[in-house]
Amino acid sequence: MKNEEKDISHKEDLLCFHCGDICKDKSINKEEKIFCCQSCKLVYEILQENNLCKYYDIDNNPGISPSIRSDIKYEYLDEETTKRQLLDFGDGKISTATFSIPQMHCSSCIWLLESFYKLDPGVTHSQVNFPEKKFIFRFLEEKTSLRKIAELLDSIGYEPMINLDATERKSRELYSKKLYYKIGVAGFCFGNIMLLSFPEYLGIDKAADPMFYQLFGYLNLILSLPVFLYSSSEYYISAYKGLKSKVINLDFILFLGILVLFVRSVVEIITQSAAGYMDSMSGLVFFLLIGKVFQSKTYESMSFERTYKSYFPLSITILKNGTQSTVPLAKLRIGDRMIIRSGEIIPADSILFKGDGNIDYSFVTGESMSTQKVMGEIIYAGGRQIGSAIELEVLKDVSQSYLTQLWNSDTFTKTDESRLQTFSNTISKYFTIAILILAFGAAAYWMSTSINMALNVFTAVLIVSCPCALALAIPFTYGNVMRIFGRNKFYIKNTFVIEKLSNATSVVFDKTGTITQNKKSLITFEGRELNEFELSLVKSLSRQSTHPLSRKIFDFLERYETKEVTDYFEYVGKGVAGEIEGLGVKMGSEEYVTNTDSDIHYNHENSASRVYLSINDVILGYFNVSNSYRAGLAEVVQKLEKNYSLHLLSGDNEGERGFLQSYFKDPLQMFFKQTPENKLKYIKALQNEGENVLMIGDGLNDAGALKQSDIGISISEDVSNFSPACDGILNSEEFPSLPNIIxxxxxxxxxxIFSFAASFVYNLLALGIAVDGLLKPIVAAILMPVSSISVVVFCVVSTNYFAKRRKFK
Amino acid sequence: MSVIVVLIGVSVFVAVGFLIAFLWAVKSGQYDDRYTPSVRMLFDDEKKKEEDPK
Known part of the structure; x- marks a missing residue:
């Protein structure tokens, strides 16, 4: 994918031997292997030294280019309290711990990480859990430490994501294990009860050997106890919870069905009047639990519940009496002097004390250009410092900062379930009432004949109408849809999202990062046409700078040569200058390059930012750098426009209003310079008008809106990366398929709906038999699995068919 | 016919054995990761590689 986007006229694709990225030139190489950057080469050298080059044989270009190293990044891991939180086990000599490494992506990664003992002899054992992207290791305290391991991992490109609140994950693990136990027990009992019921199915004469019937009956009774008491306990709890909050949910009818099946069977077995329906009951529970497993597939490696905490560093360097020390973020106090290095995020509102601030707020506000700050200015939390290190004095607590206050709003404290009025809950209410009326009606009718018969019919109705098919249709349909979405790079939190997605009435877009692309910008040059030599000068100069605009221009000019730059200077917030082959080259703001008094640093009123260029003080013109829109945006808008009201909320300036107007017809629904709170309030207002809002955003600035909306989808270029709390994560490549997803x-x-209708027909058919009092065990034994399995097959086959029609993989 | 009683007893006994094996497998974490072991088993042992230099 990456290669296709690049210029086709590119001489030949020089792929980095380590990470497979396109190399700008051949300058970085070793033993005929080309690397895209020094850090990739460094990783190769580390692996080579330790005889681990097999890494490159398993998968092609498996590596990850490591991030810029900073020696103190993991210093906090030496601290006792942090360490204790992270260790799974530790006796002072041998410890085990688990790191989450989202970067692992192929079998080479597994191999390398499991050979980690070769890199660090202090690690005695390491194991990878690939689906959860976990790295579990055991190490000797005297030979190595958590910090050393983390640093080593980082240096070979596997940056560990260290999260201190791991409690949530453990409870989920426990739950899924419990579900497996329950299925195991239910399956075992179901199989054995079926086996023992065979004489009954075959209609073998009871009188021949009554002892067997008695024995089999009691065996069935014993075998059904674990199913009734253990395997189906979840349904009882759910039904009880529903009743407590005055909702008759689907689980309540299931509970009713299971209860009646069990009680009637017990009575029949003990009185020896018949064989009971233990097989039907255990089968029902078994199928239902399988449906639950099918539905509960989760994307373990992704987190849908991130708060600001996962964006912020875990610890911070503070300066006290002239000495530096690292403290955990929670211990940061007002008045502390903190040091923020290049690339680090500022965790609390503070005053700039020393150094040049060049803050990139892109994931807080969506504004793509970094802002300059001078001493004494207030810097809000959430910005990322680019350039040299700065000193800041903390003004507010982390949780009271401008950005994090968003999480204190009640949107984030509300639980999800309170507004979950699902279709199944609505329908089950009417269903239950209808069934109860029917059961009592039939019982009343037969009452005149005999009480026995009336009881018989009453229970039979409840048994037959047990909405087994109904309860299976939802998990299997939505579970399958979830898998299909996952194959197409749309990952959802749970299956409720699908239902909510189908109910959406309006769609709200964020601009930066959502409908615009971060990677590729549209760059044009205004002024005299530049020749190849001049362009290579520009490229060489922009290579030196880390400013986003320089990076964009550098990437744009990828096929030109780079030359050596001498006398390089970077004037923060203004521009860069350098001498290349005797020529003085300057690039930067209009003010800086043209020496005019204009105080516009970046031309915010226009749709693009301008970078002026001069060579030997001759002004040649400027580069127009604009955000480019995602491929397929026009079609997405066109398709959605027909059925949904579309809105745009942007944290950016109005620069591109004119251009966007050609997409979003109604100018009233386009808003610029929106703060995160504005966005949240806007969504709330829409909901008050009765709209079901689908919010599509990306950054932290959309976090409130994503949470408040009925369905929040975040767009991400790399799904293992940053994404705020949301219901689903869509890979940015798949943005054009958004209308098809809906x-x-x-x-x-x-x-x-259709399977409901089908199961209704089944139930009516069976009811006809039951009301007449003709329900034989053999009929029940056949009807129950047949109806269940046919519903399951129908749901899976038809979702696959529709997926093909909607052109999903 | 009473041999059936014995057979039933044996069959239930065997089935319980499998049930316990399944529960043990879940408990010991064999169902936690159903992907990585399938990749891991394809890696060659280090020693073999030394014997057979390419």
């Missing part, structure tokens, strides 16, 4: 979720809703 359509497909509507299809799946129709499939469920």
């Amino acid at each position: 359509k497909f979720s509507k299809d799946s809703f129709k499939i469920i």
Whole structure:
């Protein structure tokens, strides 16, 4: 994908031997292997030294280019309290711990990480859990430490993501294990009860050997106890919870069905009047639990519940009486003097004390250009410092800062379930009432004949109408849809999202990073046409700078040569200058390059930012750098426009209003310079008008809106990376398929309605038999699995069919 | 016919054995990661590689 976007006229693709990125030139090489950057080469050298080059044989170009190193990044891991939180086990000599490494992506990664003992002899054992992107290791305290391991991992490109609150994950693990236990027990009992019920199915004469019937009956009774008491306990709890909050949910009818099946069977077995329906009951529970597993597939490696805490560093360097020390973020106090290095995020509102601030707020506000700050200015939390290190004095606590206050709003304290009025809950209410009326009606009718018969019919109705098919249709349809979405790089938190997605009535977009692309910018040059030599000068100069605009221009000019730059200077907030082959080259703001008094640093009123260029003090013109829109945006808007009201909320300036107007027809629904709170309030206002809002955003600045909306989808270029709390994560490549995703979720809703209708027919058929009092065990034994399995097959097959029609993989 | 009683007893006994094996497998974490072991088993042992230099 990456290669296609690049210029085709590119001489030949020089792929980095380590990470597979395109190399700008051949300058960085070793033993005929080319690398894209020094850090990739460094990793190669480390691996080579330790005889680990097999890493490159398993997968092609498996490596990850490591991030810029900073020696104190992991210093906090030496601290006792932090260490204790991270260790799974530790006796002072041998310890085990788990790191989360989102970067692992191929079998080479698994191999390298499991051979980690070769890199660090202090690590005695290491194991990878690939689906969860976890690295579990055991190490000797005297030979190595958590910090050393983290630093070593970082240096070979596997930057560990250290999260101190791991409690949530553990409870989920425990839950999924419990579900497996329950299925195991239910399956075991179901199989054995079926086996023992065979004489009954075959209609072998009871009188021949009554002892067997008695024995089999009691065995069935014993075998059904674990199913009734243990495997199905979840449904009882859920039904009870529903009743407590005055909701009759689907689980309540299931509970009713299971209870009646069990009680009637016990009575029949003990009185020896019949064989009971233990097989049906255990089968029902078994199928239901399988549906639960199918539905509960989660994307363990992704987190949908991130708060600001996962964006912020875990520890911070503070300066006290002239000495530096690292403290955990929680211990940061007002008045502390902190040191923020290049690339670090500022965790609390503070005053700039020393150094040149060049703060990139892109993931807080969506504004793509960094802002300059001078001493004494207030810097809000969430910005990332670019350039040299700065000293700041903390003004507010981390949790009271401008940015983090968003999380104190009640949107974030509300639980999800309170507004979960699902379709199944609505329908099950009416279903239950109808069934109860029917059961009592039939019982009343037979009452005149005999009480026995009335009881018989009453229980039979409840048994037959047990909405087994209904309860299976939802997990299997949505579970399958979730898998199809996952294959197409759209990852959702749980299956409820699909239903909510199909109910959406309006769609709200964020601008920066959502409908614009971060990677590729549209760059044009205004002024005299530049020749190849001049362009290579520009490239060489922009290579020196880390400013986003320089990076963009550098990437744009990728096929030109780079030359050596001498006398390089970077004037923060203004521009860069350098001498290349005797020529003085300057690039930067209009003010800086043209020496005019204009105080516009970046031309915010226009749609693009301008970078002026002069060579030997001759002004040649300027580069127009604009954000480019995602491929397929026009079609997405066009398709959605018909059925949804579309809105745009941007934290950016109005520069591109004119251009966007050609996409979003209604100018009233386009808002610029929106703060995160504004966005949240806007969504709330829409919801008050009765709209079901689908919010599509990306950065931290959309976090409130994503949470408040009925469905929040975040767009991400790399799904293992940053994404705020949301219901789903969509890979940016798949942005054009957004309308199809919504359509497909509507299809799946129709499939469920249809399976409901089908199961209704089954139930009516069976009810006819039951009301007449003719329900034989053999009929029940066949009807129950047949109806369940046919519903499951129908749901899976039809979702696959619709997926193909919507052109999903 | 009473041999059936014995057979039933044996079959239930065997089935319980499998159930316990399954529960043990879940408990010991064999179902936690159903992907990595499939990759891991394809890696060659280091010693073999030394014997067979390419």
